[in-house]
Amino acid sequence: MVALIQRLIRLVALLAACGSALAQGDAKRGDYLAKAGGCVGCHTAKGGTEFAGGYALKTPFGTFYGPNITPDPKAGTGKWSEADFIRAIRHGERPDGANYYPAFPYPSYTKINDADLKDLWAFLRTLPPSQVESKPHELHLPFRFRLLLSGWKLLFFTPGAMAADAKQPPVVNRGAYLTQALGHCGECHTPRNLLGGVKSSRFLAGGKGPEGKGIPNITPTKLKKWSDKDLIDFLTSGLTADGDVVAESMGEVITNTLSKLTPADLAAMIAYLRSIPALPDEKE
Numbered sequence: 466m467v468a469l470i471q472r473l474i475r476l477v478a479l480l481a482a483c484g485s486a487l488a489q490g491d492a493k494r495g496d497y498l499a500k501a502g503g504c505v506g507c508h509t510a511k512g513g514t515e516f517a518g519g520y521a522l523k524t525p526f527g528t529f530y531g532p533n534i535t536p537d538p539k540a541g542t543g544k545w546s547e548a549d550f551i552r553a554i555r556h557g558e559r560p561d562g563a564n565y566y567p568a569f570p571y572p573s574y575t576k577i578n579d580a581d582l583k584d585l586w587a588f589l590r591t592l593p594p595s596q597v598e599s600k601p602h603e604l605h606l607p608f609r610f611r612l613l614l615s616g617w618k619l620l621f622f623t624p625g626a627m628a629a630d631a632k633q634p635p636v637v638n639r640g641a642y643l644t645q646a647l648g649h650c651g652e653c654h655t656p657r658n659l660l661g662g663v664k665s666s667r668f669l670a671g672g673k674g675p676e677g678k679g680i681p682n683i684t685p686t687k688l689k690k691w692s693d694k695d696l697i698d699f700l701t702s703g704l705t706a707d708g709d710v711v712a713e714s715m716g717e718v719i720t721n722t723l724s725k726l727t728p729a730d731l732a733a734m735i736a737y738l739r740s741i742p743a744l745p746d747e748k749e
């Protein structure tokens with residue numbers, strides 16, 4: 466009897482160990498997903514340690530600094546649990562319950578699925594901890610109050626992982642996920658209203674952009690004039706067919722994300738962009 470109980474206990478312990486091994490994210494996949502999400506860009510100062518924060522993100526609301534997200538217990542996310550991380554990305558909430566500014570593109574990242582969030586977290590845990598303190602944001606007055614963000618979120622934020630569209634083939638669904646969730650292309654390419662909410666009826670149709678400079682329409686209206694090869698060349702090198710070099714903000718997306726995607730993922734993104742409704746350019 467005692468032997469049987471001991472055997473049972475061992476079996477339960479073994480099952481529990483397998484369970485936790487399965488539940489833990491895969492850091493190698495997470496590394497790729499972090500590239501597909503362009504995380505390094507906003508979380509690395511020019512010339513600084515990767516993911517140790519300090520990148521200045523200039524917006525009409527002021528300057529945001531991407532925080533240190535290495536696993537340092539004081540300066541970074543070392544004391545966080547996986548659940549804290551999932552809550553930050555899926556719900557835009559800090560571990561203490563305060564809201565994040567949408568300069569952190571969680572309105573797109575909320576669409577990342579659970580398995581990918583776990584892998585991203587596993588990857589961040591493998592980074593060398595950096596003790597560099599995160600810089601406080603420098604925002605214009607009314608925007609300094611995080612409390613205002615609960616109103617903004619009520620108006621413009623819908624949390625939840627993305628569901629596949631059963632009417633579309635898997636390649637288009639993969640492309641949609643890479644574009645909308647990880648790649649957060651709409652954060653720049655979809656125009657916004659005065660309160661900074663994206664106009665979803667104008668998805669990826671471009672517009673004035675935060676600094677008043679034009680952001681191109683990337684719906685088929687514009688892209689049908691590009692061959693797949695033109696697009697692949699541009700999205701991996703930043704050079705347009707007529708030899709122009711791309712603007713800095715898109716250049717960073719190309720360096721950090723698009724040039725790092727597997728050829729299959731890049732092709733999926735292009736297939737998706739070709740499948741969305743063709744919208745006319747924004748009227749001035």
Ligand code: HEC
Nearest residue numbers: 502503504507529530531532534553564565566568569570
């Ligand atoms: C466009 C810039 C940008 C990108 C891209 C970006 N972040 Fe951030 N992130 C920010 C900013 C800005 C904040 C701080 C927001 C605030 O203080 O309200 C932040 C905050 C965070 C936090 C919370 C840190 C803390 O100390 O509270 C985590 C975790 C995080 N980002 C992870 C990620 C991951 C993972 C990715 C890639 C999937 C990513 N970020 C991509 C700008 C960005």
Ligand code: HEC
Nearest residue numbers: 648649650652653654680681683687710711712714715718
């Ligand atoms: C940080 C803002 C930002 C993000 C995020 C962003 N883009 Fe861009 N994108 C731009 C800007 C600005 C330009 C115009 C660059 C220029 O004309 O030099 C551009 C240009 C482009 C073009 C060329 C269009 C043309 O007609 O010239 C394509 C295609 C494109 N982006 C695709 C994407 C895709 C796909 C994603 C998501 C992975 C993405 N962009 C994410 C800012 C952004």
